[in-house]
Amino acid sequence: MKFLRNLPKEKIFGKTCLLRVDLNIAEKEAKNSPRILGILPTIKFLIKNGAKVILLGHRGRPNGFDKKQSLKPFVKILSNLLNKKIYFIDFDKNLNFTNGKDKDRKKNVATASSSIFLLENLRFLRGELKNDLKLAKQLSSFGDFYVNDAFSGSHRANVSVSAITKFLPSYAGFLMEKEIKNLSIIMKNPKKPLTIILGGAKISSKLGLINNFMSKADYFLIGGGIANTFFAAQNLPIGDSINEKSMEKEAGKLFKNNLPIGQAGLSAGRAGNIILPIDVVISKRKILDIGQNTINLYSQIIKKSKTIIWNGPMGYFEDKKFAKGSQGIARAILKSRAFAVVGGGETASLFKLQTADYKLRTNIFISTGGGAMLEYLAGKKLPGIEVLK
Numbered sequence: 492m493k494f495l496r497n498l499p500k501e502k503i504f505g506k507t508c509l510l511r512v513d514l515n516i517a518e519k520e521a522k523n524s525p526r527i528l529g530i531l532p533t534i535k536f537l538i539k540n541g542a543k544v545i546l547l548g549h550r551g552r553p554n555g556f557d558k559k560q561s562l563k564p565f566v567k568i569l570s571n572l573l574n575k576k577i578y579f580i581d582f583d584k585n586l587n588f589t590n591g592k593d594k595d596r597k598k599n600v601a602t603a604s605s606s607i608f609l610l611e612n613l614r615f616l617r618g619e620l621k622n623d624l625k626l627a628k629q630l631s632s633f634g635d636f637y638v639n640d641a642f643s644g645s646h647r648a649n650v651s652v653s654a655i656t657k658f659l660p661s662y663a664g665f666l667m668e669k670e671i672k673n674l675s676i677i678m679k680n681p682k683k684p685l686t687i688i689l690g691g692a693k694i695s696s697k698l699g700l701i702n703n704f705m706s707k708a709d710y711f712l713i714g715g716g717i718a719n720t721f722f723a724a725q726n727l728p729i730g731d732s733i734n735e736k737s738m739e740k741e742a743g744k745l746f747k748n749n750l751p752i753g754q755a756g757l758s759a760g761r762a763g764n765i766i767l768p769i770d771v772v773i774s775k776r777k778i779l780d781i782g783q784n785t786i787n788l789y790s791q792i793i794k795k796s797k798t799i800i801w802n803g804p805m806g807y808f809e810d811k812k813f814a815k816g817s818q819g820i821a822r823a824i825l826k827s828r829a830f831a832v833v834g835g836g837e838t839a840s841l842f843k844l845q846t847a848d849y850k851l852r853t854n855i856f857i858s859t860g861g862g863a864m865l866e867y868l869a870g871k872k873l874p875g876i877e878v879l880k
């Protein structure tokens with residue numbers, strides 16, 4: 492892997508860096524978002540070493556040009572955080588710069604030094620999602636080298652994470668480097684016992700991870716909507732709870748294959764290393780959180796673990812009444828000395844809210860990746876990472 496850290500300073504000074512970042516974040520959460528805070532060291536490093544920086548990013552899934560999905564609001568957010576002016580670059584469908592009185596932006600990009608530019612949402616261009624080579628070449632002409640600091644967007648083969656690397660020397664930024672270093676500890680030789688805590692809405696997005704760690708993990712602690720799918724797979728009543736019906740068969744198989752020989756069904760809520768909630772919080776015919784006994788059980792297991800992965804809240808935590816399970820897990824992880832990786836958009840923000848002193852804890856890594864982290868831990872090759880090797 493080629494790291495920005497190892498790039499000689501003379502290859503940075505006076506050059507223009509195209510820096511891919513993840514700005515696919517709700518505006519109101521942006522200034523505290525780990526995705527935004529995480530890219531600041533890379534930007535500062537480039538500027539300090541005399542590079543111009545053009546930030547590349549996307550937002551949402553726009554169908555062509557859509558002002559509502561503009562990246563413009565991030566100019567203010569980022570310039571406040573960096574205490575530095577940021578120039579916005581608008582473009583038309585042919586990637587010609589079009590900012591009204593700033594039509595000379597292209598020239599500015601070429602002349603200003605140590606300046607920061609933010610390019611409009613690249614998904615406004617059709618080629619971006621198609622990993623189009625022509626667009627990649629055109630985009631690459633704005634810079635001298637490319638840095639990817641958007642781990643959380645690197646599971647998609649888009650121009651700004653993949654094809655662009657065909658035309659420019661390409662490196663992993665500091666945030667990308669941190670993600671890969673921490674996640675590869677989990678992939679290579681995690682200290683045992685290894686406990687994987689899974690919750691959230693859908694089991695389908697986490698199946699790859701479950702399969703990849705089935706023989707390696709000592710415990711899977713299940714909560715959230717995923718637990719409902721495991722319950723339903725065993726014909727246990729779940730009322731109107733969220734559930735991924737199409738995944739019941741798969742969940743049933745996972746569970747059954749794991750049952751000790753001779754055991755027919757749910758016994759103390761576990762089959763081999765898969766552990767289900769032993770009590771739940773119900774409201775209006777819906778299972779909305781794990782119960783206190785489950786919190787205690789899971790906390791005990793967390794306490795004796797040496798490595799922990801947590802992805803997906805244990806319940807409908809957006810309503811405080813059903814946040815106890817997720818809070819309990821966060822607390823147990825904080826108390827433990829295990830190496831813990833916490834990831835997933837909701838999970839990470841929930842964890843931070845719960846635990847103000849997480850920053851002091853070097854054994855806890857909060858990943859900025861949701862889907863990307865899950866794919867990485869599923870053992871898949873991420874298109875945006877492969878091209879940096």
Ligand code: ADP
Pocket residue numbers: 690691692693714715716733778779780802803804805806807808809834835836837838839861
């Ligand atoms: P992450 O973003 O951390 O990866 P997911 O996107 O998989 O997590 O799922 C988060 C969502 O799952 C949250 O909005 C949460 O409210 C919801 N959720 C978890 N458990 C339940 C439940 N029992 N009932 C309803 N929603 C739930």
Ligand code: MG
Pocket residue numbers: 835836837861
């Ligand atoms: Mg989510």
